[in-house]
Amino acid sequence: MTRFVPYLVVALSAAVAVFRVRRRRARAGNTVRPVRRAWLDRDVITASPRAHELGLVAGRELRERLRGRMFRVGTVLMLAAVAAAIVIPTLHENHAKPQKVGVISVLMPTVQPAAVAAATGAGTTATVISEPDAAAARDALRAGRVDVAIIGGPASLPTLLVDKPLDPKSTSTTTQFVHTLALTLGEDVSFHAAGLTPDQAAQVAGTRPLPINSLQAASTRPPAAISVTGIILIFMMLTQYNTWTLIGVMEEKSSRVAEVLLSSLRPARLLTGKVLGIGVAAFAQAGLIVAFALILAKSVGSPLMHGSEPLAVAASLTWLLLGYAFYCWVYAAAGSMAQRRDQVQTLALPLSLPILFGYAISLATITSGTPSAFYRVLAYLPPTAPFAMPTLVGFGGVTWWQFAASAATSLAATIAVARFAAVVYRKSILRTGRRVRVRELVTSTAGR
Amino acid sequence: MLQTHALTCRFGDITALDDLSFDVCAGQVTGFLGHNGAGKTTTMRAVFGLADLDSGEVRWDGLPLRQEDRRRFGYMPEERGLYPAMPVGDQLVYLGRLHGLSAAAAQRAVDAWLERLGLGGRAGSKVEELSHGNQQRVQLAAALLHDPELLVLDEPLAGLDPSGIDAIGEVLVEQARAGKCVLFSSHQLDQVEDLCETVVIIAHGRLVATGTVDELAGGGPRRLVVRVEGDRGGGWARGLAGVKISETDRGAVRLVLAEGTDSDTVLKAAMAAGRVTEFVFERRRLSEVFREAIA
Numbered sequence: 001m002t003r004f005v006p007y008l009v010v011a012l013s014a015a016v017a018v019f020r021v022r023r024r025r026a027r028a029g030n031t032v033r034p035v036r037r038a039w040l041d042r043d044v045i046t047a048s049p050r051a052h053e054l055g056l057v058a059g060r061e062l063r064e065r066l067r068g069r070m071f072r073v074g075t076v077l078m079l080a081a082v083a084a085a086i087v088i089p090t091l092h093e094n095h096a097k098p099q100k101v102g103v104i105s106v107l108m109p110t111v112q113p114a115a116v117a118a119a120t121g122a123g124t125t126a127t128v129i130s131e132p133d134a135a136a137a138r139d140a141l142r143a144g145r146v147d148v149a150i151i152g153g154p155a156s157l158p159t160l161l162v163d164k165p166l167d168p169k170s171t172s173t174t175t176q177f178v179h180t181l182a183l184t185l186g187e188d189v190s191f192h193a194a195g196l197t198p199d200q201a202a203q204v205a206g207t208r209p210l211p212i213n214s215l216q217a218a219s220t221r222p223p224a225a226i227s228v229t230g231i232i233l234i235f236m237m238l239t240q241y242n243t244w245t246l247i248g249v250m251e252e253k254s255s256r257v258a259e260v261l262l263s264s265l266r267p268a269r270l271l272t273g274k275v276l277g278i279g280v281a282a283f284a285q286a287g288l289i290v291a292f293a294l295i296l297a298k299s300v301g302s303p304l305m306h307g308s309e310p311l312a313v314a315a316s317l318t319w320l321l322l323g324y325a326f327y328c329w330v331y332a333a334a335g336s337m338a339q340r341r342d343q344v345q346t347l348a349l350p351l352s353l354p355i356l357f358g359y360a361i362s363l364a365t366i367t368s369g370t371p372s373a374f375y376r377v378l379a380y381l382p383p384t385a386p387f388a389m390p391t392l393v394g395f396g397g398v399t400w401w402q403f404a405a406s407a408a409t410s411l412a413a414t415i416a417v418a419r420f421a422a423v424v425y426r427k428s429i430l431r432t433g434r435r436v437r438v439r440e441l442v443t444s445t446a447g448r
Numbered sequence: 449m450l451q452t453h454a455l456t457c458r459f460g461d462i463t464a465l466d467d468l469s470f471d472v473c474a475g476q477v478t479g480f481l482g483h484n485g486a487g488k489t490t491t492m493r494a495v496f497g498l499a500d501l502d503s504g505e506v507r508w509d510g511l512p513l514r515q516e517d518r519r520r521f522g523y524m525p526e527e528r529g530l531y532p533a534m535p536v537g538d539q540l541v542y543l544g545r546l547h548g549l550s551a552a553a554a555q556r557a558v559d560a561w562l563e564r565l566g567l568g569g570r571a572g573s574k575v576e577e578l579s580h581g582n583q584q585r586v587q588l589a590a591a592l593l594h595d596p597e598l599l600v601l602d603e604p605l606a607g608l609d610p611s612g613i614d615a616i617g618e619v620l621v622e623q624a625r626a627g628k629c630v631l632f633s634s635h636q637l638d639q640v641e642d643l644c645e646t647v648v649i650i651a652h653g654r655l656v657a658t659g660t661v662d663e664l665a666g667g668g669p670r671r672l673v674v675r676v677e678g679d680r681g682g683g684w685a686r687g688l689a690g691v692k693i694s695e696t697d698r699g700a701v702r703l704v705l706a707e708g709t710d711s712d713t714v715l716k717a718a719m720a721a722g723r724v725t726e727f728v729f730e731r732r733r734l735s736e737v738f739r740e741a742i743a
Binding site for chain 2: 057
């Protein structure tokens with residue numbers, strides 16, 4: 001995968017170069033601008049005024065968003081956060097602390113192999129250092145020259161001594177190492193007390209558990225990490241991009257530009273173009289982040305993206321798309337009812353509840369390891385399917401037709417929601433003053 | 449020609465438009481007058497399909513209005529609407545293209561209109577950086593870019609200084625001379641009188657008067673402006689039979705003479721009160737027409 005890194009760098013540099021040239025041209029003068037594709041406009045207008053208008057609205061939305069500082073800074077920050085999440089754990093792992101074991105001169109013969117075995121188990125290395133007596137070993141511990149000291153000898157029961165008490169929950173290298181070392185040395189002492197020869201002791205120490213076979217074939221493999229990462233990404237992106245839609249619609253209403261636009265455009269086209277434009281900007285960002293995360297994770301060998309098979313990634317991206325398509329209409333309709341930023345929170349909170357529910361129950365299901373029947377039902381309900389379906393794909397128990405059925409249900413629901421949203425949008429986008437209430441819309445819709 | 453035909457629109461218990469019918473002819477500037485809440489904005493919105501009518505329809509050249517027709521209209525809503533953070537030039541090109549202009553044609557129109565309205569070097573400025581008057585000019589440019597056949601302007605003169613009023617007024621008259629339909633609403637009746645050939649007056653959503661300014665101002669009872677030294681309030685005219693004081697204006701009184709009232713009687717009464725320095729017959733002002741129509 002690391003071989004893709006140079007291509008990515010080249011692509012990024014090309015994008016930056018094009019952007020700089022365009023900016024220089026734009027600064028050079030506003031009036032002199034080479035205008036191409038004049039023929040295209042006329043052809044598109046005559047062929048399909050609808051495509052022409054949608055293209056114009058979506059194009060403006062996309063251009064303004066990509067031009068905005070918020071978008072650029074946000075993208076850079078998200079890339080930085082993803083890079084940190086992937087790289088920092090691997091740094092920590094690669095630099096697991098080498099352990100130093102202090103032993104007083106009367107050595108148990110098995111300390112050296114036990115220390116090496118325990119260090120390998122904890123993913124590090126160990127050095128055995130001789131100390132003249134117990135007092136010197138204590139000093140070395142206090143001074144941090146050794147991590148653990150073994151006191152006592154063949155005659156008395158040996159004890160492991162550390163500087164600070166070990167937290168039983170800690171997963172640090174030292175804790176793991178000391179626990180393993182204590183266990184191994186304890187076994188050695190028992191073998192010695194039982195009078196086993198070193199060969200016999202080695203045989204007992206090498207005991208392996210018997211294999212366990214099941215009558216039924218294993219149906220589920222452990223959920224891959226991509227499920228968790230994918231679910232977290234879907235959650236973050238759905239909430240973020242839908243809020244973009246909500247605020248975008250709200251701003252068109254509060255700046256009153258909607259009335260100017262609607263004097264020549266049908267409301268449904270303005271709404272659709274807007275949702276499309278924001279969607280394309282959102283997916284450009286999402287695609288960039290996911291590609292960046294995958295390439296970076298592969299190149300540094302991060303376990304975070306472990307199990308990122310093309311199928312799982314494709315399932316997550318498909319449901320991110322379907323989830324955005326479903327929710328964006330709801331958020332856009334809500335945006336047309338508000339006209340100030342402080343109303344956005346009030347409107348967005350109830351809308352985000354199904355997203356939050358789908359997210360939470362998916363995380364719980366991944367942790368428990370077995371999807372319940374209820375959870376399988378959620379995978380077919382459009383509000384929760386964007387989380388539940390890719391999780392089930394991660395568990396491996398989904399056939400292609402189940403996936404397709406859920407996607408088709410979601411698409412059908414999206415069309416219905418879009419129709420409803422267009423009605424709400426048309427009724428509320430030009431209403432100013434206080435916030436439009438849902439009840440007013442329902443009664444006025446029913447009244448006509 | 450634009451025709452509104454029996455427009456009726458209700459919001460709950462309020463009747464915003466009540467069987468409203470009038471015509472806006474090409475080649476003329478038509479003033480649209482009425483108190484706040486009379487239904488002017490609702491009518492204008494109805495032309496663009498932005499108000500839900502309970503009955504009636506808007507016609508263009510005798511046929512029911514279609515969405516495609518609206519693309520050839522220009523609209524300046526009462527609540528000004530532009531993207532605050534988007535550069536003026538880009539914004540206008542976008543709006544022009546939404547009305548069916550090609551990118552090149554839109555760019556040409558934007559350059560020409562910005563130049564014409566005195567905003568030559570401002571194409572790269574954001575709208576929020578412009579003064580109120582200049583934002584208003586940009587808004588007017590947005591309505592004019594695509595050379596519309598009908599211009600509908602809701603309070604285009606509100607909040608402008610005299611030079612702004614002159615600039616916009618000049619454009620409106622010029623558009624009408626070029627054969628366009630121009631409908632605009634205003635509260636500044638003196639300016640309407642200067643700019644318009646025709647007016648439509650509505651009250652409570654109903655039509656109360658329509659016609660040319662000459663017809664409306666010339667009709668009705670005679671007006672007499674009389675100035676008497678030492679009597680600025682026109683106390684001398686009170687109690688004269690067939691005479692009503694319409695208003696006092698900088699020391700002169702405007703009198704409305706009932707049918708058959710002899711102006712000689714009035715002159716004699718004035719001379720008895722003091723030295724008469726002004727005695728003129730005038731036609732009705734638009735403000736008087738308006739006040740009498742909605743009374």
